[in-house]
Amino acid sequence: MLRLSASGLSCVRGSRSIFHGINLELSAGQAIALVGPNGSGKSSLLRLIAGLLRPAAGRIDLTGGSAEQTPAEQAHYLAHLDALKPSLTVAENLEFWVSYLGGDVARVSAALGSVGLGALADLPAAYLSAGQRRRLSLARLVAVPRPLWLLDEPTSALDAAGQERLADLMRQHLAGGGLIVAATHGPLGIEAREIRLGAIP
Numbered sequence: 001m002l003r004l005s006a007s008g009l010s011c012v013r014g015s016r017s018i019f020h021g022i023n024l025e026l027s028a029g030q031a032i033a034l035v036g037p038n039g040s041g042k043s044s045l046l047r048l049i050a051g052l053l054r055p056a057a058g059r060i061d062l063t064g065g066s067a068e069q070t071p072a073e074q075a076h077y078l079a080h081l082d083a084l085k086p087s088l089t090v091a092e093n094l095e096f097w098v099s100y101l102g103g104d105v106a107r108v109s110a111a112l113g114s115v116g117l118g119a120l121a122d123l124p125a126a127y128l129s130a131g132q133r134r135r136l137s138l139a140r141l142v143a144v145p146r147p148l149w150l151l152d153e154p155t156s157a158l159d160a161a162g163q164e165r166l167a168d169l170m171r172q173h174l175a176g177g178g179l180i181v182a183a184t185h186g187p188l189g190i191e192a193r194e195i196r197l198g199a200i201p
Contacts, residue, residue: 029174117136171190
C-alpha cells in the first residue's frame, strides 16, 4: 500500500527556523490539510516534500510506489502561482508540461475537458482569467497521473463551480489510492486530516 511518511522535519531559511520536528503520515486514499497563519511554513513543507528544498533535519519516505523514483519524482507540486506562457494557447501550455513531465500528449484534450477548458483549447493563455489559469494548472494533475499531489492553496482564484470541480478531481484521485497534501486557508471540499503549523517566532 502506498504510504507517505515524514519524521522530525525541520526547515531553516536563511538563518531563521521556519518549523522543526514536524511528523506526518498518510496512506493510500488519505489527504492532509496544512493549516496555519501566513509565514507558518505551509508552503515550505510542501516544497520539502517536493524536493525543492532540503530539510535541515528529518527524512521523507514514500513506500509502495516506484522503488526507482524519489518521492518528488512521484509527486505533482502545484504552487500558488500558475506557471504558464501567455503567448502559447491553452492546449500548447498543457502539451509542454505533459511532455516535460514524461506524459502522453494524447491525454491533453481529456484533461482540459475535465477542468472545463475544452472549448478554450486554442485560446492564447494571455486571455484567461485568474480562475481559468488556475484550472489550466490543475489540468496537469489529470494529464500526467502521479500518486502524490502537493497542492499550495489549490482553490485560489476559483469560483464556487471551480472549487467543486477541484473537489471532484481530488475525490477521484483519493478513490484511486492517491495521496494529497494541501496547504489551505479554507475548506478543500474533501475529508482531510488537519496539521496546524504555528506562526514564525
